[in-house]
Every structure is written in C-alpha cells, then in structure tokens.
Amino acid sequence: MTRHFLRDDDLSQAEQSAILDLAEQMKADRWGSKPLAGPQSVAVIFDKSSTRTRVSFHVGISDLGGSPLIISTANSQLGGKETPSDTARVLERMVSAIVWRTYGQAGLEEMAANTSVPVVNALSDDFHPCQLLADLLTIREHRGTLAGQTVAFIGDGASNMAQSYLLAGATAGMHVRVAAPAEFSPAAEVVADGERRAAETGGSVLVVTDPVAAVAGADVVVTDTWVSMGKEDEKQARLDTFNGYRVDDALMAHAADDAVFMHCLPADRGYEVTAEVIDGPRSIIWDEAENRLHAQKALLAWLLAANATTANATTANATTANASTATTATATTATATA
Numbered sequence: 001m002t003r004h005f006l007r008d009d010d011l012s013q014a015e016q017s018a019i020l021d022l023a024e025q026m027k028a029d030r031w032g033s034k035p036l037a038g039p040q041s042v043a044v045i046f047d048k049s050s051t052r053t054r055v056s057f058h059v060g061i062s063d064l065g066g067s068p069l070i071i072s073t074a075n076s077q078l079g080g081k082e083t084p085s086d087t088a089r090v091l092e093r094m095v096s097a098i099v100w101r102t103y104g105q106a107g108l109e110e111m112a113a114n115t116s117v118p119v120v121n122a123l124s125d126d127f128h129p130c131q132l133l134a135d136l137l138t139i140r141e142h143r144g145t146l147a148g149q150t151v152a153f154i155g156d157g158a159s160n161m162a163q164s165y166l167l168a169g170a171t172a173g174m175h176v177r178v179a180a181p182a183e184f185s186p187a188a189e190v191v192a193d194g195e196r197r198a199a200e201t202g203g204s205v206l207v208v209t210d211p212v213a214a215v216a217g218a219d220v221v222v223t224d225t226w227v228s229m230g231k232e233d234e235k236q237a238r239l240d241t242f243n244g245y246r247v248d249d250a251l252m253a254h255a256a257d258d259a260v261f262m263h264c265l266p267a268d269r270g271y272e273v274t275a276e277v278i279d280g281p282r283s284i285i286w287d288e289a290e291n292r293l294h295a296q297k298a299l300l301a302w303l304l305a306a307n308a309t310t311a312n313a314t315t316a317n318a319t320t321a322n323a324s325t326a327t328t329a330t331a332t333t334a335t336a337t338a
C-alpha cells in the first residue's frame with residue numbers, strides 16, 4: 001500500500017516524531033540529503049492561491065535534488081476537464097510524488113486511490129497537515145517538547161487549521177483546546193478522531209466557546225484568518241461573528257508567562273490578531289513560516305523511503321513466492337519423472 005499524507009492522523013506518533021527529527025537534521029544541514037537526485041520530478045498542483053506553500057515546496061524539492069513541477073489548475077485539465085483519478089494515472093508515470101492544494105478532501109482521496117506515488121495534502125477545506133508539521137517543529141524548537149504542551153486555537157473551529165491542530169496535536173500528545181463560536185465548531189468526527197488519538201498518546205482535546213477558558217495557562221496560542229479561502233462571500237458575517245475571538249494582549253495575558261504566539265499566515269492584522277501580538281516578542285511566526293521548508297522536505301523524503309521499503313518488501317515477497325512455486329514445481333516434476 002502506498003503511504004500518502006492526506007490528513008494529520010495518517011501518521012502515528014512515532015512516524016510524526018521521526019519526520020520532525022529528520023526535519024531538524026535537514027534544517028541543520030540544508031543541502032546534505034538528495035533523495036530526489038536524478039532529478040526526480042514532483043508535481044505541486046494549486047487550485048487556490050499560495051505564497052508559503054508554493055515557495056517552500058519549490059525550493060524544498062530543489063534542495064532534495066529534484067525538479068519541482070508547479071501546476072495551476074487554471075491552466076491544466078484537472079479542475080473541470082479531467083478527473084483526479086485519470087490525472088493520477090498519468091502523473092504516476094512521470095513524477096515521484098504529487099502535492100495538491102485543493103478544496104474537498106474527496107478529490108485528494110480519489111487521487112491517492114489511483115496512483116502508486118505518494119499524494120500530499122497541501123491544504124484542503126478540512127485539513128492543512130503540512131502546516132501542522134511546520135508548527136510542531138517550531139513548537140518543539142521553542143518549547144523543547146510537544147507531549148504535555150497545551151495549545152489553544154482561537155477563531156474558526158471548523159477551519160482546516162483548527163481541525164489539523166486537533167489531529168496533529170493529539171497525535172503529538174499535546175493538550176489541544178479550540179475556542180470558537182458554537183456554529184463554527186470543528187466537525188464532530190474530527191473531534192472524535194482527535195479524542196481517540198489523544199487517548200493513545202496521553203494528550204487531550206477540548207472544544208469551548210470561551211477564548212479565555214481556552215487560553216488560560218496555555219503554552220502556545222494560535223489563530224488564523226476568519227475568512228478562509230473560498231469563504232470570501234461570507235466576509236462581513238464572519239467578521240461580526242468572530243469579533244470576540246481576536247487575539248490581543250488582554251487575551252494573551254491569560255496564557256502562561258512564557259507562552260508563544262503562532263499564525264500560519266497570511267494574517268489580517270486588526271481582525272483575528274492585533275499588530276501588538278503578531279509583531280510582538282512572543283510571536284514566532286517567522287520561524288513557523290521558515291519551517292514549512294524543512295518539515296516538507298522531511299515529509300517527502302520520509303514518504304519516498306517508506307514507499308521504497310514497501311515496494312522492496314513486496315518484491316521480496318513475490319520473489320520468495322516465485323522461488324517457492326518453482327521449488328514445488330521442480331519437486332512435482334521430479335516426483336512425476338521418478
């Protein structure tokens with residue numbers, strides 16, 4: 001089975017930790033690892049706009065010795081004229097991995113089900129798992145550990161970032177709190193998946209409507225735009241609904257004394273976060289942005305290695321089975337001859 005990365009809980013706690021270790025090594029020795037030497041190509045497809053994801057995958061694939069192929073669906077057949085499954089079958093003949101920023105999770109699942117190369121979710125409406133690997137790497141760098149840390153996400157609980165925090169944070173053994181208006185709660189299935197994972201790792205998940213309750217004593221405070229891509233027509237209603245969920249100095253005062261602030265960017269200063277917080281001394285957003293590069297390089301290298309191991313094991317099993325069949329056939333022939 002080809003390993004893909006479509007949502008945060010596609011990785012176990014040990015696998016997530018191994019990727020973060022690899023990212024740390026790659027950050028320390030940026031050009032020391034070339035698993036895409038050849039160069040092998042990686043298709044990076046965008047249905048939505050991007051700065052960090054586009055640049056970090058382009059640069060990261062180049063760093064790994066590979067050739068990035070950046071595709072906009074606006075000028076390709078995917079996105080109207082051709083299905084994800086047909087696109088997947090074509091791409092697997094030419095590239096070593098497929099990275100896709102899209103809308104629905106279902107398209108990613110269809111792509112993954114129809115290709116032998118790893119598919120990576122570069123943001124969907126439901127999850128942003130590459131961003132979470134970068135966030136976890138950044139939290140680990142600044143806090144020294146992940147397990148046992150308390151992270152508070154404030155704002156749109158149904159957003160891809162909030163839902164990814166529930167899954168990735170629980171996988172890491174963190175205590176994840178989400179504060180959101182009741183009508184913007186995370187999906188019940190995602191909360192249940194986070195709870196299941198947290199029960200295995202010693203973490204916890206909590207969804208509340210009160211931002212102060214979520215931030216109280218937290219080690220990490222996170223927010224994201226109130227108007228995610230694709231929600232622009234709801235802008236004014238969202239700004240009104242989320243007005244009590246702004247991260248400002250007064251809210252940060254409820255966090256731990258040494259708490260850090262994170263935002264995946266782009267930010268709307270004055271809405272989900274004030275300039276005094278995002279540009280203040282507790283903000284670690286630039287490390288967070290840089291870590292997209294290191295985390296995604298590690299992810300690609302890990303997926304390629306994991307899938308090579310699976311392919312080798314399959315080949316070895318097939319060889320053993322063939323040898324066994326050949327031995328049986330020889331014995332049968334010998335018996336028949338005798």
Ligand code: CP
Pocket residue numbers: 049050051052053054123131264265266
């Ligand atoms: N955080 C993030 O995904 O940024 P971009 O939309 O610029 O890629």
